[in-house]
Amino acid sequence: MPRLFLETERMANINSGLGQVCLHLGHELVRQRPPGWEITFLVPHDQVGVFGPSVQYITATRLSRVWHPWKFDVWHSLYQGTRYMPMRKSRFIYTILDLNYLSLTEIGADRKQRQKKRYQHAIDKAKVITTISEYVARDVSEQLVVPPDTPLKAIYCGVNTPDAVPSASPSVCPDGPFLFFIGMIQPYKNIHTMLPLLEAFPAYQLVVAGPNNRPYGREMRQEAERMGVSDRLLMPGPIDEATKWWLYANCDAFLFPSLMEGFGLPVVEAMRFGKPVFSSSLTSLPEVGGPDAFYFPSFEPETVIDTFRKGMDVYRQDPAMADRFRQYSQRFRWDTVAADYWTLYQDVALR
Template structure:
């Protein structure tokens, strides 16, 4: 029996991209689990059973400070699904796999150079313990090789994360959106400075007959700063929804005019793939991993000056409606990224292939 341990503790925050990754990777690993293997998942307290009832080949360990200090048991394979994992094996497994999602802290202007170097050093220590490294985009692999030392003989490969089929959206808008009675442009994700959302306020000004919907966690100073800017501009067509559930998210994707994602730093960009999967036009920055994910079918902001942002949206929407096959090609681009493929590649790594 080959014993595999996977750290999915971050499902504690399903409103984050990492939480969604842990959830869907875990689900797909169980679906594809081959005979002769045993899976153990690290999960938050109270989440035992999240991937199926415990059995002789499916086990759970609940995260705790005791488990952080001393992880009992021995495993053939230990997989940390992100580089900041706090849980490490007390006994060295035959194969420790570390997935590096991003090094986005290198782009943060609010971090000193000393802090960036400390964080790089912490990631390097984890790399030095691993026998296999994966990243979630070719861009992230390039950044890792540029800023960190990958030991000779340690493989480093890209394993793309995926997108699940969205649930069928409700016919009527969810209760939280009952007053959304205009066509709207959508951003979905945490409201954070690196997402560069303030540049979208020019769109709210230029398109008063449309709403700008910013959906995601907004309990932070940047979200409050956005609200203050909206008040100063005197516009009334910007809606911060806060976190949304899966049905609400599906409704938003299905009914938006376009998806806007001017982020400054992304290791992947899961909401972009979700929007493309339903054939919606996506407008992205040209930075970090986003051109790799959006491909030729996305529209890119070449400048964040207000007039340029507005003109990029106008031109992109004209092209979208003038091209009857555009929505279909966007869906084809999204199909490159599937959780089934993610888990398949991980199982190959677990078996030593």
């Protein structure tokens, strides 16, 4: 009986992007499990049982980060910063979500070099490397050394949306039309460049959801005060799933000016609701956002305002655009992702 190990320890932060990837991919892998395969999940202690009684669980502990002598036929670590690589012989699949850490300006050169060595060590052990976009695959090839006999394969993320959206937001409810962003509130997300939209369009509020206890969040609030729009900048911090889906369903547009993304899951989530997406044109975002998203050619205030105004005019004048967004988003499905991984697991198990 082939034995598959899946590292889903990052579900400790279940509402994070990575936590949701682990959760939804894990459920779909269990649903599609071929006959004869045994699955073991590494999970935080409070998530034991989350994938049902038909699979096995190992609880992640501090000790297990340094000592994990488990042996499986196929071992899959779901993100590049893993602390869990096989210590005994297992066929190792290494997923790289992005190499953003190596480009962050606030990280020193020595720390970046140490992390780069860790990435390279994992690549050297891997039977197969997967990424979540073709952009990340190219970035890995450029920044790291992939052995010529190690496959490097892009498998996109999926998107999971609720069957029904809450009729009222449980924690954040703007009192008028609003624009929406969700993600980590960090400088590379570039969210401050959206504040001129509040000056140019005084009917709008801007909801910026995500952890905002870092200096960049405070700087954004200070900039909004300087511009006289702080009363229309809502920064509720982390939000639950029900609130997130309500905000997607009720916003006028979704803004995603990020400078670095391995995939950009919120872009597809917004499209699933038929919403116009205004995005950076950098890294993976054009690949994921597709032909109908609106892309900022620069982040000068005049350009941001002009791009948004013209894009909203196009969206309002094209009644079919919302349905095109919904249809396009369907190419990012967890059942497709899981099927691709099961094909890969079965292939790797035979090597």
